[in-house]
Amino acid sequence: MRYLPKSPSERQEMLKAIGAKSVEELFQSIPAKFRLKEPLRLPGPLSEQEIIGYFRARAEENARGYTSFLGAGVYQHLSSVVPDAIVQRGEFLTSYTPYQAEISQGTLTAIFEFQTLMAQLTGQEVANASMYDGSTALTEAVLMAERLTSRSRVLVARTLHPEYRQVLQTYAKHLGLTVEEIGFTATGQIDLLALRAAGLAGVAAVAVQSPNFFGVVESIPTLAEAVRSSGALLVTAITEAVSLGLLRPPAEADIVAMEGQSFGIPPSYGGPFVGVIATHYKDVRQMPGRLAGQTTDAAGRRGFVLTLATREQHIRREKATSNICTNEALYALAATIHLCLLGKEGLREMAEQNLAKARFAQAELEKIPGVKAAFSGPSFNEFVLEFPRSMKMINAELLRDKIIGPLPLGHFYTDQTKRGLVCVTETMPRAEIERLAECIERILSKPV
């Protein structure tokens, strides 16, 4: 009971002040038959030491000591110890949504900076803070497009993260949206002919991802060009935000839905991360999620407040732009600190290292007989390889070398069982890349 600041006699005194004979009395409004007679059967209570022991034991059951070439929306990137030191300050960690601006200027100022950074990075005019993650950001971006266009068809590239597409399906299903998928070409990019063939009439949004799930960079200007005249909106998802250090931002997109995990947020088995939506200034009133805006107090001092709350559920209820309330503020803050440290040059350098390492890895792996690139389009830090044997078999072997190999694409694209998605970031030492190549070569050279 170390978290509870009451002594037994204080409890008694407080009950007395209340005028209750026992604490039971305070629960009289719960019908007696529903009041538990027995203590719950829960493990614990555990001391702090035992809690740490429990989680350390769990950590040992995971993949410590393995080298991983997984990406697919969750990336290993360098980050400083500074952001984590700062987000652990109680003033940030243990504060609520900054509704009371006078005593929340720390959070509000940081949110405003986050919005600015996200807008700068994405080449968009405004960005929110924040969405749950990339997948729900993409989904909400599509719903936003629906509101803006009052249309109900949605065209989605099959090169968009399969789980993002699944989330979109879950939401879209009951809102009367029809989601159609558009295939890809040998470059690994969205098939523009197929897109045209599908027709853009009645389309609210065309949703793509760049770099896409295969690691291939899409041509956003071309897509924007193709979409623009139809009245549909181009929604671009970004799962690898570090790419924006080097790649042309999707400035021509109408809405950008980004996952910010790459900005110093640990993989943490898939969350919490931080989603962002960025768009045109004119469309901001249809944007979901929190927004901090600049204003002044009566003395003319600059300050920040949550603004445009009339979009939100706590004001508009069933007419809100979204049901989102709690978001991922602390990770927006962490990403902000991370990006301030990295700065203009640091982010570019990081992106360049990703490109260089991935190219090196691709070249090393393509030297292996029978291994070849699956797609010909330009890629950033991920690429798909085609192997002469099943990914599943190769990966099982790699585990013995303490390597978590390429993501088997067959898991998501049933016809691609011999293909694997390789991710190589700046954190991957050259020696490990070479070891991967050696191990795969060895595995493939064994007779079947």
Place this chain on the structure above:
Amino acid sequence: MRYLPKSPSERQEMLKAIGAKSVEELFQSIPAKFRLKEPLRLPGPLSEQEIIGYFRARAEENARGYTSFLGAGVYQHLSSVVPDAIVQRGEFLTSYTPYQAEISQGTLTAIFEFQTLMAQLTGQEVANASMYDGSTALTEAVLMAERLTSRSRVLVARTLHPEYRQVLQTYAKHLGLTVEEIGFTATGQIDLLALRAAGLAGVAAVAVQSPNFFGVVESIPTLAEAVRSSGALLVTAITEAVSLGLLRPPAEADIVAMEGQSFGIPPSYGGPFVGVIATHYKDVRQMPGRLAGQTTDAAGRRGFVLTLATREQHIRREKATSNICTNEALYALAATIHLCLLGKEGLREMAEQNLAKARFAQAELEKIPGVKAAFSGPSFNEFVLEFPRSMKMINAELLRDKIIGPLPLGHFYTDQTKRGLVCVTETMPRAEIERLAECIERILSKPV
């Protein structure tokens, strides 16, 4: 250069403002021949990631994965993650000695609390904050006794930590103090007969430790009784501060010199720790080290200031009570937080667990044929065992079992090569105690 907040052009502009043509000009006062022409040959610069890599590699070269039964002044104790989270707040971590009271009330209040806790624990009237460590605290306590008595003989128990005695020697040598050592009896306690035989005439201080280096509890009241009438002062060192949760405090001692490492401070290969001196209120003006005192501002509000600075070097220079300036304030704070969490009951419970575990271990080990207790006096969480073979040999074998065995006493007491000091704290799982016993039994059962 990530720590430096200047851009190249800002440097130039500042030089211009100064009126210097180049930065070289600012170093003109250093004779040219002493100005370095070449860059220093230093490793680096390293990125943050590389620094972490360097230290992780060093950590791997140490004793990770070993179970250790070492104590001897440095103890493994449980502590919460809370103190460390708090001492890492910049407001505590990156502030200086609280000379400017108006903007240092945080540190000053905590120091005042530390002094209070130390006085409560040691049964003394006042305590300082802080000395470098236990060994220099003991030494300064003896020098303080010299000042109080104007005498120059010092009697030191051989059961006092050998390194503490060495430090005392280093300091005493040039101050005209003569240090005489007093042996111990079969109980492992100071030999009272030898003490009497040495004679107390002209003695400034009798210095003992309790629990002493053999883990045996000394009888402070008896010693005080024996010393009092002679005009000498009884100085008591404490290396295992957790013992004060259970053991009678050395209230009868004139000066207590304590090492506070046991209060949640990591072993950290021997430092930084935190030393404390506690004594009578009347003698406080001869006490070395920082003291915070309570006072008020003009509006009558309670506040704290560093006080009795006339004892200190920055005021009194060569007439100061000590040369100490920088001390171990941050660890005094950590210990304060740790003790506040533990509280009255927690500290006692921790001490009781130490006693229980050590007794269990001693019983288990004494079951091994040929292994027996070396001393008969009462002990807390350390005890000396006598083995049928050399400690050195046994320990070498134990290392194969990933156990760091008892401290070989022969290292400090040349006639005790078959004796080892075993430390068992609340952190030692029963299973590991049993494993130690099994391993020793196995080792000893092998033919020589």
Place this chain on the structure above:
Amino acid sequence: MSEKSSKIKKVRPNISQNEGLIFEKSAPGKRGFELPPLDVPPVDAARALGSQFVREQIEGFPEVSEIEVIRHFTRLSTWNYAIDLGMYPLGSCTMKYNPRVNEFVARLDGLATEHPYQPVELAQGCLRILNDLQKCLLEITGMDAVTLEPAAGAQGELTGLLLIRAYLESRGNARKKVLIPDSAHGTNPASVIIAGYEVQNIKSNARGQLDTDHLREFVTEDVAALMITNPSTIGVFEERIAEIAEILHQRGAYLYMDGANMNALAGVARPGDFGVDVMHLNLHKTFSTPHGGGGPGAGPVMVKKIFEPFLPVPVVVEKEGGRLALDTNRPKSIGRVRAYCGNFGVLLRALAYTLAYGPGIRQVTEDAVVNANYIRKGLEPYFDLPYNLPSMHEVVFSDARQKKHGVSTMDIAKRLIDYGFHPYTTAFPLIVPGAMMIEPTESESREECDLFIDAMRSIAEEAAKNPELVKTAPHSTRIGRLDEVGAARKPILRWKP
């Protein structure tokens, strides 16, 4: 500050550092982070990708050093109020102590570092954490099955509604409406819409409770569910909860419970026992995970057996030998509600919290309820209590008496800031005009509760004697009330050079 009455015991003025925006500190060439040298040949991006794919430098992006970043955010942080600084009595938000050990374990190597797509054989530790948490939540709620996927309460609501919808659809009729009491949180109706239902608002009765007769009228064949918050947002247990469930069940509709107020029930009563079919929990409220200035959270959904086949993927399943796996092959599933395995880092903290108390979680609930009632007792003589029913973990007053002097709940809230407290929740629930919704949680000592009561009493007095003082508060913060209307009229949403 002349208006600073000596009644303010909890705070004093002190200096506070100013700080501009980080962009205003930028200068070309400053660096706050350096990368290890590249150990492979560099690549020319324009050549490798085609120059049309490569961006120019990022206009306005900051260039600052590490110490400037540390100072910037340290200074900013000092402008925030926080649980670590004092009581945060935001009703409905359950701002309780966030144990530090939870932060420690969430950052362990081998947990924070794990990738959601690593082979399940190498993720048994993560899965065990999820599985153990699931068992705890089921025991606490008395429900049958659970999904940990939803990222927050609102997403939990949506997920829960989709589960009801999927089940109803599987029986042939998804129905059309979801009933929502007027006391409900805004996320409830907003979630209903995304689930493809219409919202049917229903009025609370004069006691602030759901009127069962009224309810009976509304529960038609079109109604899929009722979303109820219990204890309700006025902090009162719905006495007729079993009857309500029965009414719904008789007509083939289901009872959804918003579990935001579970801090009043854990260890004392279980929704599964009193008729709830589907519910969510807010782990960032009841289970102590830090709110972080607005998130992250987690909104697990617990259901009765019949809804289990419809749970979103992935589902943690136990294989023989205790091995755990993630099942995505569930044909009846509503699908995926977010990528990967939920907010794992939040879930992990919630488990750490639960383990710290074990069955002792009941004491948490008791203390929370004692605190709320203690404050209620202390403030009843001074503020209007619109619904005089037994309070559980929170108490809702109204500003009715102070309104007479022109002082609103928002004014009192702002004045509380001068007294060193974070305000309570204002303007919610909607059924209480001028609501003052106070939830102290179990984390407040009697001392802090007493200071709060004192402060509120003193403000009540000020409202009568010196209403201007209250209406212009706060007076002691580094910034005064901000022009929100101006902010919304022509929104400035980013810094520009």
Place this chain on the structure above:
Amino acid sequence: MSEKSSKIKKVRPNISQNEGLIFEKSAPGKRGFELPPLDVPPVDAARALGSQFVREQIEGFPEVSEIEVIRHFTRLSTWNYAIDLGMYPLGSCTMKYNPRVNEFVARLDGLATEHPYQPVELAQGCLRILNDLQKCLLEITGMDAVTLEPAAGAQGELTGLLLIRAYLESRGNARKKVLIPDSAHGTNPASVIIAGYEVQNIKSNARGQLDTDHLREFVTEDVAALMITNPSTIGVFEERIAEIAEILHQRGAYLYMDGANMNALAGVARPGDFGVDVMHLNLHKTFSTPHGGGGPGAGPVMVKKIFEPFLPVPVVVEKEGGRLALDTNRPKSIGRVRAYCGNFGVLLRALAYTLAYGPGIRQVTEDAVVNANYIRKGLEPYFDLPYNLPSMHEVVFSDARQKKHGVSTMDIAKRLIDYGFHPYTTAFPLIVPGAMMIEPTESESREECDLFIDAMRSIAEEAAKNPELVKTAPHSTRIGRLDEVGAARKPILRWKP
């Protein structure tokens, strides 16, 4: 606050939480920590030890919960100024940025956890850290051998003096005196006494430098050493340093350098090259380890070859194959100056700092010197500069001009607080009456330096126009100037129930 002039740009008033002493929050039965259950049979202490050895409960010891501890110390912390909040221009203290990664690595498992008595084969990592740091410090100082044992600067001084003494003794005569300039830090004379020497103070000349003719007179056969600080405590390099060394050496005496001001020299000049025989460094100044409100520190001592045999034990030695060991068997050693292996955790941080810069450490020195000179330039028109020699890393003004209005250096220092700065060092060095000793370090941006200059100029104006305002400062802190005399007269040094 009516006296708050709009010239104050760096801070504003804000609320700050009050907080009593932790003892005042105690209540029987509250717990802030719980132990895992005991897994061996319990032992009755009185039976096991004898009841005479067992204590009663500790009167007045606190009983509080975890959240109360968190809040208590969080609130306390907000009453402190710190480097992380802003410039801390304490002359001689080198309050520079304390890199966060150093805190991270100091806490690594396998470093923070190691016991000083574990076998050296299992401590190679710790020893390598010590050895690598030693090499760096020798390269930076140009000396021949080093001990990392001393716990702070003052202990370094003592150790250095004992080394000189031991060497002289080995040559037959320890001699009697150590010369100390009047500009020296108080620890210098205090250390001399413990080393068993007499202090001979020597006056600086009119330029604040050591007068070599004067020195020649003083250096007799009785003199063991001169302790000099270079750059001196007025921030000026002793131009005649080589001559000074020569004078000493000719008479068989040695030159001890207090290296507290090494932030002016690192990478630019090496004491070993300009005649220094023995010196210490303050790693908690020059090498960025955090001052923590008064410590810990580390005061390594570097020596010329002849002193090496006398170094305190243990000494880190390299064995063949690069294996490292701790040598304690050194017959000529001065002995042990503290238990175990020095303040390892501090030493480790200093190495992390050094590795971050490598040879780039010169840039640190340059920036530190540029900052000091920039501030000097900005303030010279407003304040008296008693010694008009080229400044290095710090500049020392005096309050001579302000004194005319009855305003002292301490008043100006206190007024700086209202302007959002920590004061400079007052009342030191003693050779400057009313000293204002300003050391910005390299960690300050131009922006922060400009704000400081503005603040000082504004205070100079206030001192002339409204001296009372300055003399009664600070006005904006949560507490005013405290009664120090009262505190010392009847000291209250602990809380009592």
